[in-house]
Amino acid sequence: MAQVSGISDEQTSTPMSSNTILLRISRFNPEHDDSSQFMEFTVPYERWTTVLEAILDVKKRFDHSVAVRYSCRQATCGSCGMMINGKPRLACFTKISELNSNVVTVEPMNNFPIIRDLAVKFERLFNTHQKIKPYLIRDDSELESDEKEFLQSPEEVEQYIQFANCIKCGLCNSACPTMATDSSFVGPQALAQAYRYVADSRDKGKDSRLKIIDDSHGIWRCHFAGSCSQVCPKGVDPAMGIQLLRGYLLGFRS
């Protein structure tokens, strides 16, 4: 059973055993609060307990008002992205035991406006994602074509398949240093998706997509910090996608 220890900077008086951690949850309501503060809870855990399960344990036993977004609990929906011990991660995909720390601090993702506590607004991510036309563009369709489907060789699929694993969780945008300063930057998520469709042999919308990202706040504002690729829970490498996409714009790829 979890035990609440106090608000803000107060430390728990409960002695830490090997089976408990101190869970620090950032609390902030933009409608009432000037700044965020941490609530601390002593939470039991097992080898398989995830950070999301610990947060839900707190909600169930101590404070149901903790705001957190989640759904699938299996790293598929991309809802539970948050800063865990200073690094953007999926709460459902992060086991407490693998953090190697008796203190787990959870905060809302960087570079996203906060709705409340750990829940953030995704409007910017969805808008930029939509902006790069994340769908196959071509004049004909499977219905009109003589063939029932647009065939691809394994080599052609290999060109883009890892980028199709993106779950739009926003961790890459949260880790991106350019996103922190440039409010108009397209972001690694959208750029990686632009590459996913540009590299797809079935797609004919390369020119229109390249035109969209060839902007003063587009692909050229990436400084190749590579933090987006480090935090992706699905193994997508947005930094590589961005560099490959630059190849098209610089004339190295066609």
Place this chain on the structure above:
Amino acid sequence: MRESTIMKIHYGTALAAIALVAVHILMRLTQGFAESLEYESVLANYRFIPYAAMLELILILLAVHGFNGLRVILLELKQGRTYEKAVSYGCLVAMIALIAYGSRTIIMTNMGMV
């Protein structure tokens, strides 16, 4: 101008500047470094037309590359239509002014007016 064109110029000027500045530094080392910076020696460099042309080229390359770099940094610091236009045109004007002033110095010295 499209951003990709600007960035091609940015990368191109960087590469060309590296090559020419390397030549410039090597030329300084052909004689003693301190000696090469003496007044008469510097004037002689300016009066040697191929070398003066290379200095002019370095000036243009570094001004274009530097002011575009400054533009990029400023665009990332703050956003807004008016601000971005001011930054872009401001950097362009400053770049032209610097090239004009530098060229004036090179041309005047080359023609023996200094």
